[in-house]
Amino acid sequence: MKKVIALILSAVMLVCLVSGCGQGGTDTPDDGEVVLEFQQWFDNEMEAGYLQSVCDAFYEETGIKVNLLSQPYADTKTQLQASAVAGTMADIVALDGSWIYDYATQGNLADLGKLFTEIGFDTTDVSMQTTVNGTVYAQPLVIFPCLMAVNRDILTANGITELPTTWSEFLEVCKTVTDPANNVYGFAMNMSTDNATCMEYFAAFAWNSGCSILNEDGSPFLAGNEVFTATAEFYKSLFDNNVVSPGLFTMTDADKVQEFVNGRVAFMPDSVAHLTNIREQAPDMDVVYMNMPSQDGYTGPSYMRANNWACGISANSEHPQEAAKFIAYLLGADVNADLCTHAGGFPVNAKAEPAYTDTSAAFQSIQEINKTTTGKAEFYSLPTAEALMKVLDEDLIMYIDGEYDSAEEMLQHTQAEFDKAYQGN
Amino acid sequence: MQLKNYNHDHPAVTRLYRNFRPYGYLSPVMLLMVALLFIPIILVIGYSFFDNVLINSNPKWVGLQNYITVLTDPVFLKSMKNTAVFVVCNVVFHLIIGMALALMVNAKSLRPAPKAFFRVVYLLPWMFNATVIAILWKLLLNPNGIVNYLLVNAHIITEKISWLSDRTIVLGVLTFINIWAGYPFYMISILAGLQGISSNLYEAAAIDGARPVQQFFHITLPQLKPILISIAMLDFIWTTQNFSLIWLLTAGGPSHATEMMSTYVYTTAFMEYQYAQASAAAVIILLACMILAIFYVRNQTRTD
Numbered sequence: 001m002k003k004v005i006a007l008i009l010s011a012v013m014l015v016c017l018v019s020g021c022g023q024g025g026t027d028t029p030d031d032g033e034v035v036l037e038f039q040q041w042f043d044n045e046m047e048a049g050y051l052q053s054v055c056d057a058f059y060e061e062t063g064i065k066v067n068l069l070s071q072p073y074a075d076t077k078t079q080l081q082a083s084a085v086a087g088t089m090a091d092i093v094a095l096d097g098s099w100i101y102d103y104a105t106q107g108n109l110a111d112l113g114k115l116f117t118e119i120g121f122d123t124t125d126v127s128m129q130t131t132v133n134g135t136v137y138a139q140p141l142v143i144f145p146c147l148m149a150v151n152r153d154i155l156t157a158n159g160i161t162e163l164p165t166t167w168s169e170f171l172e173v174c175k176t177v178t179d180p181a182n183n184v185y186g187f188a189m190n191m192s193t194d195n196a197t198c199m200e201y202f203a204a205f206a207w208n209s210g211c212s213i214l215n216e217d218g219s220p221f222l223a224g225n226e227v228f229t230a231t232a233e234f235y236k237s238l239f240d241n242n243v244v245s246p247g248l249f250t251m252t253d254a255d256k257v258q259e260f261v262n263g264r265v266a267f268m269p270d271s272v273a274h275l276t277n278i279r280e281q282a283p284d285m286d287v288v289y290m291n292m293p294s295q296d297g298y299t300g301p302s303y304m305r306a307n308n309w310a311c312g313i314s315a316n317s318e319h320p321q322e323a324a325k326f327i328a329y330l331l332g333a334d335v336n337a338d339l340c341t342h343a344g345g346f347p348v349n350a351k352a353e354p355a356y357t358d359t360s361a362a363f364q365s366i367q368e369i370n371k372t373t374t375g376k377a378e379f380y381s382l383p384t385a386e387a388l389m390k391v392l393d394e395d396l397i398m399y400i401d402g403e404y405d406s407a408e409e410m411l412q413h414t415q416a417e418f419d420k421a422y423q424g425n
Numbered sequence: 426m427q428l429k430n431y432n433h434d435h436p437a438v439t440r441l442y443r444n445f446r447p448y449g450y451l452s453p454v455m456l457l458m459v460a461l462l463f464i465p466i467i468l469v470i471g472y473s474f475f476d477n478v479l480i481n482s483n484p485k486w487v488g489l490q491n492y493i494t495v496l497t498d499p500v501f502l503k504s505m506k507n508t509a510v511f512v513v514c515n516v517v518f519h520l521i522i523g524m525a526l527a528l529m530v531n532a533k534s535l536r537p538a539p540k541a542f543f544r545v546v547y548l549l550p551w552m553f554n555a556t557v558i559a560i561l562w563k564l565l566l567n568p569n570g571i572v573n574y575l576l577v578n579a580h581i582i583t584e585k586i587s588w589l590s591d592r593t594i595v596l597g598v599l600t601f602i603n604i605w606a607g608y609p610f611y612m613i614s615i616l617a618g619l620q621g622i623s624s625n626l627y628e629a630a631a632i633d634g635a636r637p638v639q640q641f642f643h644i645t646l647p648q649l650k651p652i653l654i655s656i657a658m659l660d661f662i663w664t665t666q667n668f669s670l671i672w673l674l675t676a677g678g679p680s681h682a683t684e685m686m687s688t689y690v691y692t693t694a695f696m697e698y699q700y701a702q703a704s705a706a707a708v709i710i711l712l713a714c715m716i717l718a719i720f721y722v723r724n725q726t727r728t729d
Contacts, residue, residue, distance in 0.1 A: 077695075078695065081695055085479040085480065085700070102698055106480040106481075106698070107482075180585075183569045191678075191679070192675070192676050192678060193676045193677060193678045193679075193692075194672065194676035196696075245568075246568035246569075246585055246587045246590070247567065247568045247587040247588075247589060247590045248590060249587070249590035249592075249678060249679035249680070250589045250590045250595075250674070250675045250676070250678055250679055251590070255563070264569065384696065384697050384698060386696050387692070387696040387697040390692070390696060393678075394678070394679075394680040394681060395680075397592075397678070397679045397680040398680050401592060401680070403680075
């Protein structure tokens, strides 16, 4: 009898559980008002309440309500993955470039190009869209160049007035300013695998030397890539000459910025999104930005690593057209300009004219570089981009530590790992 | 609870009521255990036998392939080795340090005020969560930080050491930090055990001429044995599953030098999207912990 009762109870509990786990609520309240969810980390990186005010203005204009689900970047990433596998993604989701390929190929994202056509949004003025296999899955909103932040106080104190533009000049300046007795080093870059996108900074040395890490068919091209091999050798030479801040292999992005604002580092590759943070923590520091130095003798066009805040629409959204309208709203010339002004980035709408109030040398230098330099983000077109960047990071560390005899040998191994991911997809 | 309002006259109803009542009391906990424990575990075990699970609507049954893939992956093998070193060192040093400090703060020669002071001080690491511990030790062990400063000025080292970036020492450093963070649990548990040992035993031993060392090995240790086994087993399980402190300090790097089974599962699932292989690795961790859990339960049952 006890066993029977226990069995019945277990069955009841399971039924309760299953019914409790069902999709709760609806995005359309009884009065017919559409409510969208927007999961992102942007809200945390702008002044409090600004993004909500944008949503409120959109509501007044269209009657579509947007609820913000705001979390820090790392939490957004985890939440997004959990909701993607559970099929419960928010209607609109913020996307890092390294996630787009995987979410798109896993069928989690809606075709944005099709939705824009359905709502009649003209994308003529939109300068950038992220496609996977020819379909638009993500729409960048704000562009953040990733450049080399320079502590000019350290350079000036060492009598250096010109910023280095080539690898050899860069190494020489780093040697000049490095003073271990006073904890000052030429260069610091995060290499912790907690966020392996740091490898884009490394690749940016190669990109700005005219290198591409992709073949014409989009497959990875690392082994046998002369410029990329030379980049690895140059990068190792910074370690061999003891001009890098110690502890780089497990240095996180936050650690790197901390070293910089403490005046211990002359050069730091970084997203310009950190400029506000740098100025808050080191208000008296003379900071400017320069593009990554290029290989000696390179005279071609300039390239830089470019990050962006991008958005996609969940394939499971019940209101994809309304979600597309919100993204189109954010891309409008005035709204996009205002968004960029608050975010400290650059617009995607070619006609947007942000009213930047920042007249500092740092921001002026960023603007100048942005005008003349093309953004690159080649890792993002590869499957499991972050995992591949982690492989490159680990191999680079082993090469610097002397586990590989040459950069070419290291890149042979990295290439094999990249090929596995590329072919397995 | 108004369960007694049932009609008790009918014997069948009475019997049903009597049989049903314990399950009624247990049902909230059972429901939670099923929802939060059994279903996730069963799902993860199930995932480990399929390919492209979660990201593919029609995953294929691959049998033990994921287990073969994981167990032949050099990174996973390294993570197993690192985890074994990390766990064994932690359990052993936790035990030694916890025992030493517990004996110290339990010493009769120590007056009550310093005794209370040291108990609070030694307990402090247990008060911090993983994030605080990570930040604290990152600041201390920064190559430009206080530890290197003191060691250089004391002429113990001549060059700054990159404590968390040097692949040859980082596993030891991580182990040290986790030992520091975890010994108070042992200290408190052993202290409670020490206070429960009857003083008659020591008095009798003293009359028989037993020296303090003999008293320790023949009275204290045997009396503490059930507690020591319990906390060592719990520590083994907790340390095997440790993730946050490792991730915050080194993220398993540099270049897998501190890769643990827990970080391997995380990166396989959340960076490579190989949920099936991550599930297989998680099941292997589960099995390792279950073996210990069985010993723990058997030990507890025997003690009871």
